[in-house]
Amino acid sequence: MYALITGPLLWLTFAVFFGGLAWRVYTYIKGLDWKLDRVAYATQREAGIRGALRSIAAWIVPFGSQGWRVKPIFTILFFCFHIGLVVVPIFLAGHAVIFKMRFGIGWPTIPMALADALTIIMIGAGVGILIRRVALPEVRIVTSLYDYLLLVITVAPFVTGFMAVHQIGADYEFWLLAHVLTGEIMLLAVPFTKLFHVVGFFLSRGQLGMDYGIKRGGLKGSPMAW
Amino acid sequence: MPEGKLCNRTPVNTQEDLETLLADKGGKQYYAEMLELDVDKAKLATSLKNTCKSRIRTWLEICAHCGLCADSCFLYLCNNRDPKQVPAYKIQSTLGEIVKRNGDVDNEFMRHAMEVSWSQCTCCNRCGQYCPYGIDMGVMFSYTRGLLYSQGFVPWELKIGSGMHRVFKAQMNVTDEDWTETCEWMAEEAQDEWPGLEIPIDKENADVMYTVNAREPKHYPEDISEAAVLFHVAGENWTVPSSGWEQTSLSLFAGDWEACKMQVEHVYSAIERLNPKCAVGTECGHAHRATVIEGPYWAGRTDGLPPKPYLHYTEWLAQALRTGKIKIDPAKKIKQLVTLQDSCNYIRNYGLKEITREILSYIVEPGYFVEMSPNKEHNYCCGGGGGFNGVGMFRPQRNRALMVKRDQILATGAKLVIAPCHNCWDAIRDLEEEFKIGIKWSFLKPLIIHMMIVPEHLKPQEEEE
Numbered sequence: 001m002y003a004l005i006t007g008p009l010l011w012l013t014f015a016v017f018f019g020g021l022a023w024r025v026y027t028y029i030k031g032l033d034w035k036l037d038r039v040a041y042a043t044q045r046e047a048g049i050r051g052a053l054r055s056i057a058a059w060i061v062p063f064g065s066q067g068w069r070v071k072p073i074f075t076i077l078f079f080c081f082h083i084g085l086v087v088v089p090i091f092l093a094g095h096a097v098i099f100k101m102r103f104g105i106g107w108p109t110i111p112m113a114l115a116d117a118l119t120i121i122m123i124g125a126g127v128g129i130l131i132r133r134v135a136l137p138e139v140r141i142v143t144s145l146y147d148y149l150l151l152v153i154t155v156a157p158f159v160t161g162f163m164a165v166h167q168i169g170a171d172y173e174f175w176l177l178a179h180v181l182t183g184e185i186m187l188l189a190v191p192f193t194k195l196f197h198v199v200g201f202f203l204s205r206g207q208l209g210m211d212y213g214i215k216r217g218g219l220k221g222s223p224m225a226w
Numbered sequence: 227m228p229e230g231k232l233c234n235r236t237p238v239n240t241q242e243d244l245e246t247l248l249a250d251k252g253g254k255q256y257y258a259e260m261l262e263l264d265v266d267k268a269k270l271a272t273s274l275k276n277t278c279k280s281r282i283r284t285w286l287e288i289c290a291h292c293g294l295c296a297d298s299c300f301l302y303l304c305n306n307r308d309p310k311q312v313p314a315y316k317i318q319s320t321l322g323e324i325v326k327r328n329g330d331v332d333n334e335f336m337r338h339a340m341e342v343s344w345s346q347c348t349c350c351n352r353c354g355q356y357c358p359y360g361i362d363m364g365v366m367f368s369y370t371r372g373l374l375y376s377q378g379f380v381p382w383e384l385k386i387g388s389g390m391h392r393v394f395k396a397q398m399n400v401t402d403e404d405w406t407e408t409c410e411w412m413a414e415e416a417q418d419e420w421p422g423l424e425i426p427i428d429k430e431n432a433d434v435m436y437t438v439n440a441r442e443p444k445h446y447p448e449d450i451s452e453a454a455v456l457f458h459v460a461g462e463n464w465t466v467p468s469s470g471w472e473q474t475s476l477s478l479f480a481g482d483w484e485a486c487k488m489q490v491e492h493v494y495s496a497i498e499r500l501n502p503k504c505a506v507g508t509e510c511g512h513a514h515r516a517t518v519i520e521g522p523y524w525a526g527r528t529d530g531l532p533p534k535p536y537l538h539y540t541e542w543l544a545q546a547l548r549t550g551k552i553k554i555d556p557a558k559k560i561k562q563l564v565t566l567q568d569s570c571n572y573i574r575n576y577g578l579k580e581i582t583r584e585i586l587s588y589i590v591e592p593g594y595f596v597e598m599s600p601n602k603e604h605n606y607c608c609g610g611g612g613g614f615n616g617v618g619m620f621r622p623q624r625n626r627a628l629m630v631k632r633d634q635i636l637a638t639g640a641k642l643v644i645a646p647c648h649n650c651w652d653a654i655r656d657l658e659e660e661f662k663i664g665i666k667w668s669f670l671k672p673l674i675i676h677m678m679i680v681p682e683h684l685k686p687q688e689e690e691e
Contacts, residue, residue: 027280028280028284029280030280031279031280031281031283032279032280032281033279033281034523034528034530035523035526036277036279037279037281038520038523038524038530039523039530040523040528040529040530042528043528043529043530044529044530055360059358059360066355066356066604067294067298067355067356067357067358070297070356071294071297074292074294078358133291136293137307137309138293138296138297138302138307138309138312139291139292139293139296140309141293141309141310141312141315142289142291142293142312142314142315142318143291144291147290147291194287194288194289194290196288197288197290197359200284200288200359201288201358201359203284204281204284204285204288204359204360204361205358205359205360207281207360208354208360208362209360211362214530215519215520215530216519216574216575216576216577217575217576217577217578217603218577219531220576220577220578221577222577222578222579222580223577224355224577224603225602225603225604226355
């Protein structure tokens with residue numbers, strides 16, 4: 001079982017993950033239409049790229065945009081969640097070891113204590129996001145079961161990973177298998193669900209930035225104060 | 227009933243049809259017919275296939291349902307934070323459903339979508355600013371309006387409005403003859419006070435070609451005469467076209483893209499015919515949006531720009547004040563608290579925030595200008611944008627929508643609101659009528675005329691008798 005899910009299934013997962021995201025990027029860009037979107041993407045490329053980068057930068061930095069600044073609690077939850085989500089899996093020593101064993105490539109890692117802290121914060125933020133979904137009427141009305149499912153899919157590898165690492169509960173084997181499987185489920189879900197915002201954020205945010213950079217003031221030398 | 231006599235999928239293209247529709251007072255028969263209007267599902271599916279591309283489909287799909295857009299929407303705020311006014315909910319339950327069902331929706335659904343599209347969104351685009359993904363629900367509601375219009379589900383006034391553009395190339399049935407006669411009349415009237423003043427019609431190669439909002443010749447001809455006075459005092463080499471003078475586009479509010487294209491191409495053809503150095507449009511927001519911001523795309527211009535530089539009136543005025551073509555009498559500067567309405571269409575959506583403030587720096591005594599909060603590109607819609615002002619059946623909703631602007635104005639303590647946009651100006655007038663908060667409101671032109679220094683040689687000579 002372990003050999004299967006860390007061997008062929010893992011390869012399949014990565015292939016689907018990267019292939020799917022590449023497909024997402026390709027179809028998004030291919031589907032942009034300067035006339036229908038009313039944005040001169042091609043002829044005003046420089047202003048467009050400038051606008052896209054400004055727009056992405058304002059939103060990828062905590063409190064970088066007015067939208068983040070007016071919602072400080074959500075902003076903190078949001079960044080705690082996403083920083084843990086991105087940093088821990090990529091820089092975890094346990095993952096780097098596998099990388100080294102399989103490909104002989106060294107990989108920078110973060111100390112275990114930091115990984116633990118980021119994981120706990122991330123899971124805590126996930127719980128906060130969940131509570132917010134239930135508690136606020138303006139969020140509840142747009143929430144469906146699908147949103148809860150995605151939250152579970154996203155948080156599961158972190159919970160199981162944490163249990164495995166700290167050998168909480170007797171069965172290390174179980175948690176490890178659960179961790180690998182939930183991790184694979186998450187990666188497989190990314191291209192097929194709105195989790196594709198891994199790339200979609202940059203595309204969509206960039207697109208509106210181009211719109212403002214080209215048509216809505218950018219060419220007037222009056223960049224948008226996001 | 228598949229289609230009604232008045233309420234149907236065919237745009238109004240003749241004067242006769244227009245008059246028939248106008249004769250149906252308040253759209254009584256029109257809306258009665260709408261109850262029976264069938265949805266052409268195949269046509270709707272085809273429209274989606276041809277026009278709903280990756281940008282909008284991604285927006286609909288990627289929405290994280292986080293609710294951050296709620297507080298960005300002034301209609302959510304002024305409707306007791308009704309969750310049904312959350313922008314994400316509004317768009318997902320209308321366009322989102324149409325796309326999900328690939329056009330398989332019924333009459334009742336379409337009427338609901340019409341109500342949401344024209345009474346719960348003014349296409350101010352503020353939500354797009356507050357969405358982490360940049361999901362611009364104003365853009366999507368404008369798109370939804372287009373789908374609804376093509377199926378005949380459009381408020382009566384806007385069916386008429388876009389028909390006006392199709393028949394007269396102007397809203398409010400103003401003909402080219404009406405226009406040129408109004409110009410001649412205004413010039414004549416002004417000449418007593420302003421000897422030598424002219425409103426030159428169809429002058430080729432002028433520095434400025436001026437375009438207006440048809441309601442100026444229709445209801446406020448003094449606006450044209452004020453523009454003429456300011457061009458005259460500034461010594462501007464200017465002209466107006468005899469045809470192609472109407473800059474607005476009710477078809478933009480209606481979602482009648484074909485009429486939008488016809489209208490803007492008509493203005494561009496005047497530019498090409500008269501070959502001015504630049505064009506200047508009046509103090510109107512959506513007119514600028516239609517002719518300068520979106521218009522180039524309707525006309526298929528790949529650079530996304532009008533054929534000649536096309537300035538909003540505030541840009542021309544700021545330049546005239548900056549360069550001293552028009553001088554302000556320091557004694558006449560505004561010395562009462564005054565605030566400024568930022569029009570969504572050319573502030574948020576065209577970046578002229580510093581231009582209007584530059585003008586205020588010349589005409590308001592320091593310390594008397596109070597910003598609304600929020601302001602500039604973060605300002606709220608006046609409450610009447612996107613056609614909201616003009617739709618009778620949504621009047622109660624529109625009046626409620628004015629409350630946000632009312633409270634913003636009250637918080638400044640100012641008794642004068644400068645609103646260089648026809649729609650905002652109307653909305654602020656209506657909010658004073660509705661709530662009686664004791665304010666005055668004004669375009670820039672009359673204020674400037676009152677406080678500018680008139681050069682000696684332009685003053686009327688005293689008659690010697």
